[in-house]
Amino acid sequence: MTPTLSLKDIRKSFGGVTAIQNFSLDLYPGEIVALVGDNGAGKSTLIKIVSGVHRPTSGDIALDGTSVSFSDASAARSHGIEVVYQDLALADEQPVYMNMFLGRELTRKPFGLLDNTRMRTETQSLVDQLDVRIPSATSTIRDLSGGQRQGIAIARATHWASKLILLDEPTAALGVAETAKVEELVASLKERNLAILIISHSLDQVFRLSDRICVLRRGEQVGVRKTAETDKNEIIAMITGVHDQ
Amino acid sequence: MTKAINTIRSLDLQRSVIYFGFLGIFLFFAITLHDDGFLTSRNLTNIVLQTAPATIMAIGLVFALSAGEIDLSFGSVVAVAALSAAIAMQNGPIIYGVMAGLGAGIVIGAFNGVLVAYLRLPSFLVTLATMGLFAGIARTMTDLRSIPVLNDTFTGIFGSGKLFGVPSLVIWTIVAVAIGHIIYRNTRFGAHVLAVGDNARAAQVSGIKVPHVRLMVLTLCGATAGLAGLLYAGRLQAAKYTLGESDLMTVIAAVIVGGTALNGGKGSIIGALLGSLMMGMLNNGLILMGLQVSDQMIVRGLIILLAVAISLRETRR
Ligand SMILES: Nc1ncnc2c1ncn2[C@@H]1O[C@H](COP(=O)(O)OP(=O)(O)OP(=O)(O)O)[C@@H](O)[C@H]1O
Numbered sequence: 001m002t003p004t005l006s007l008k009d010i011r012k013s014f015g016g017v018t019a020i021q022n023f024s025l026d027l028y029p030g031e032i033v034a035l036v037g038d039n040g041a042g043k044s045t046l047i048k049i050v051s052g053v054h055r056p057t058s059g060d061i062a063l064d065g066t067s068v069s070f071s072d073a074s075a076a077r078s079h080g081i082e083v084v085y086q087d088l089a090l091a092d093e094q095p096v097y098m099n100m101f102l103g104r105e106l107t108r109k110p111f112g113l114l115d116n117t118r119m120r121t122e123t124q125s126l127v128d129q130l131d132v133r134i135p136s137a138t139s140t141i142r143d144l145s146g147g148q149r150q151g152i153a154i155a156r157a158t159h160w161a162s163k164l165i166l167l168d169e170p171t172a173a174l175g176v177a178e179t180a181k182v183e184e185l186v187a188s189l190k191e192r193n194l195a196i197l198i199i200s201h202s203l204d205q206v207f208r209l210s211d212r213i214c215v216l217r218r219g220e221q222v223g224v225r226k227t228a229e230t231d232k233n234e235i236i237a238m239i240t241g242v243h244d245q
Numbered sequence: 246m247t248k249a250i251n252t253i254r255s256l257d258l259q260r261s262v263i264y265f266g267f268l269g270i271f272l273f274f275a276i277t278l279h280d281d282g283f284l285t286s287r288n289l290t291n292i293v294l295q296t297a298p299a300t301i302m303a304i305g306l307v308f309a310l311s312a313g314e315i316d317l318s319f320g321s322v323v324a325v326a327a328l329s330a331a332i333a334m335q336n337g338p339i340i341y342g343v344m345a346g347l348g349a350g351i352v353i354g355a356f357n358g359v360l361v362a363y364l365r366l367p368s369f370l371v372t373l374a375t376m377g378l379f380a381g382i383a384r385t386m387t388d389l390r391s392i393p394v395l396n397d398t399f400t401g402i403f404g405s406g407k408l409f410g411v412p413s414l415v416i417w418t419i420v421a422v423a424i425g426h427i428i429y430r431n432t433r434f435g436a437h438v439l440a441v442g443d444n445a446r447a448a449q450v451s452g453i454k455v456p457h458v459r460l461m462v463l464t465l466c467g468a469t470a471g472l473a474g475l476l477y478a479g480r481l482q483a484a485k486y487t488l489g490e491s492d493l494m495t496v497i498a499a500v501i502v503g504g505t506a507l508n509g510g511k512g513s514i515i516g517a518l519l520g521s522l523m524m525g526m527l528n529n530g531l532i533l534m535g536l537q538v539s540d541q542m543i544v545r546g547l548i549i550l551l552a553v554a555i556s557l558r559e560t561r562r
């Protein structure tokens with residue numbers, strides 16, 4: 001099987017600082033890979049490289065076996081890659097449906113005016129499908145809870161992603177019930193045959209959700225483990241670099 | 246329960262402030278100034294005619310504020326545009342005048358826009374500076390002299406003319422508000438303006454060309470100021486450097502009272518129209534009440550302060 005995303009020998013330095021190096025990873029359709037590591041390990045940098053925000057200093061990125069290079073975030077998006085940013089990137093004063101179609105608004109012939117009705121109904125059926133419970137597609141984002149917002153951001157990514165979804169700490173700001181809801185949502189994305197890369201600091205979450213775990217330490221890839229074949233102690237040792245027998 | 250909450254929300258309390266304010270001031274003057282002719286159709290039409298330039302500039306400002314920018318220079322642009330038009334028509338046809346006036350507005354607006362969008366200078370400072378710059382240029386253009394506008398077609402279209410019995414300034418107002426409203430509410434550009442003012446980073450990662458939107462809204466402000474300049478020149482049949490001088494406060498107040506947020510992401514063209522008419526009624530009513538100019542300024546200032554305070558409370562919610 002061809003990997004959806006294939007990273008080879010990725011290296012990124014900012015001036016003199018090397019944020020990430022020797023990073024290689026293949027990501028397959030319907031697979032969830034968790035990216036873990038301490039603060040400053042280079043996780044967000046890696047996501048930004050894949051999403052077109054940063055260009056790698058060296059190394060190759062391939063999508064479905066074809067080598068690609070993104071000049072900006074829109075270029076990555078047009079290849080079917082969506083990102084759920086840590087700050088969600090939602091416009092708070094706008095209704096849910098406008099956020100769902102942000103930058104890709106639907107229009108109607110003959111005058112090219114916004115097709116609000118279609119955007120509303122499509123948004124409604126999408127949030128229903130994913131079981132994101134919001135009052136309505138016309139609710140303003142600001143009036144929603146943290147979990148609902150997170151749900152909207154993930155629903156948006158799902159709607160537009162055809163290959164790959166990158167999630168940067170999607171539950172960092174959420175309570176217990178809302179975290180469970182988001183995890184359910186992420187798990188359900190596997191059935192859509194999308195490849196998913198998720199950053200998380202919660203090892204419990206990582207073990208609940210992922211198929212494989214990729215560990216970064218100070219910009220270096222320490223190793224990749226199948227979730228079913230490892231345990232927390234091993235992962236913690238890999239993250240911290242401390243081996244206690 | 247949620248249904249009830251949604252119904253209340255859909256009433257849009259934030260914008261209803263302007264409806265109550267508008268009605269309140271209207272009723273107050275209608276009753277207290279009944280014998281002074283406030284309610285005569287002539288007086289009411291006059292209010293609309295007088296507010297036409299401010300209403301049109303308010304449309305541009307709604308776009309700018311919604312995108313998170315501001316324009317303080319439009320008052321000076323009015324004078325430069327009106328003078329350019331008047332000079333161009335001194336020995337040229339009407340089309341030269343229209344092109345000179347609108348063109349001046351668009352070029353100045355684009356100048357502000359480039360500085361803001363591509364050099365990332367704050368629009369507040371850029372337009373504060375260009376306000377002074379173009380006020381000075383307006384003064385030197387004709388050595389403080391007033392230039393007459395004698396072209397009858399021009400003064401008809403942009404001033405005292407009528408179409409099917411409707412004064413042309415009323416038509417300009419209606420057309421500009423209608424077009425402005427549709428662009429603001431029903432086009433991708435309008436949606437992008439709101440998105441940029443709401444969360445510029447989110448807009449950018451969503452593929453919206455943020456600098457382009459910033460350039461466009463400031464250019465639009467210039468264009469509306471240019472049109473306002475033509476309307477002043479048409480109605481007064483002359484252009485002078487003082488035109489537009491006192492519009493800055495009126496237009497900003499009209500837009501804020503009309504429910505547009507100062508920090509972007511939210512606004513209303515219809516609200517701005519009502520806000521502008523409200524400012525016009527206020528001016529008109531205070532004059533009819535026989536107040537001295539200085540007292541008018543004080544009362545108007547206080548009422549604007551009150552109205553803006555109430556609107557901003559609601560807009561922030
Ligand atoms: N734009 C940049 N310029 C310079 N250095 C940067 C830049 N972005 C990241 N870095 C550096 O790269 C390293 C990795 O940062 P990164 O944000 O990827 O860490 P992270 O693993 O996401 O950490 P956290 O868990 O705290 O989010 C850090 O040392 C950081 O200071």
Ligand SMILES: [Mg+2]
Nearest residue numbers: 043044045168
């Ligand atoms: Mg990070």
